[in-house]
Amino acid sequence: LESAKTLMLDSPFDYAKQALLCVPRYLPEPHQPAMRQALVDVSMRLVKASNGRCFLLFTSHAAMQDVAAALQEKITNPILVQGSTSKQALLTQYLADPEAVLLGTGAFWEGVDVRGDDLVCVLIDKLPFAAPDDPLLQARLEDCKKNGGNPFGSIQIPQAVITLKQGAGRLIRDPEDVGVLVICDNRLVTKPYAQTFLGSLPPMKRTRDLSEVESFLVNTQQRQSDVKKTKS
Known part of the structure; x- marks a missing residue:
């Protein structure tokens, strides 16, 4: 479009003040069996620090179900799991219970708008690379190879980047929102x-x-509680 009028607007969000990104230390590699227990341990710490108000987002249903089952035995917060009812019903239940935790896969990585103190923490289990056995992805990768391209760099990484941005975008939805994004994948540091x-x-x-994340969440909860008391 050679003669189009364009306008670029700054983001209304001050991410440096509103949000904190954490890639926790000392995690197993994503493919290692010990990673499931690590996800449970991290999730428990986040839920305790925020008293619920968390989205735990996963790249596979198996990981989601394993973590959900473990959390059911270890915490008293209501655990809402994708697949137990409709997406809208889960969101309604989540918003109705101030201590609820929601676990989801792809359906909750996009198209979800939860604002204010109803959501102060988003955990993502690992970088969302598409499953390598997907027939459509396999065909695209093969076509890229035949044309002399780099399938990982030109298809798999860009696709995963877009998906990660969508998942991360669940956290800050309003200029007044405050929260933490936790991505449990060492590859964000090592690769x-x-x-x-x-x-x-x-x-x-x-x-x-x-520990810094926990302090951030506890302080956020305290500030929000003080604001509510002032308004009342």
Whole structure:
């Protein structure tokens, strides 16, 4: 469009003040069996610090179900799991219970708008690379190879970057929102392509210390409680 009028607007969000990004230290590699227990441990710490008000987002139904089953035995917060009822019914239940935690896969990575203190923490289990056995993806990768391209760099990474941005976008939905994004994947630190993913995310303050995340969430809860008391 050679003669189009264009306008670029700054984001209304101050991510550096409103949000914190954490890639926790000392996690197993995503493919290792110990990773499931690590996800449970991290989730428990986040739920306790925020008293619920969390979305736990997963790249597979198996991981989601395993973590959900473990949390049911370890915490008293209501656990809402994708697949137990409709997406809208789950959101309604989540909003109705101030201590609820919602676990979801792809359906909750996009098209969900929860604002204010109803959502202060989003956990993502790992980088959302598409399943390699997907027939459509296999065909696209093969076509890229035949044309001399780099399938991982030109198809798989860009696709995963877009999906990660969508999942991360559930956290800050309003200029007054405050919250934490936790991504449990060491590859964001160890792999050469990590900067492609990190560069696609909003400019949040970063940490690798879960204790800092817990302090951030506890302080957020306290501030929100004080605001409610003042208004009442």
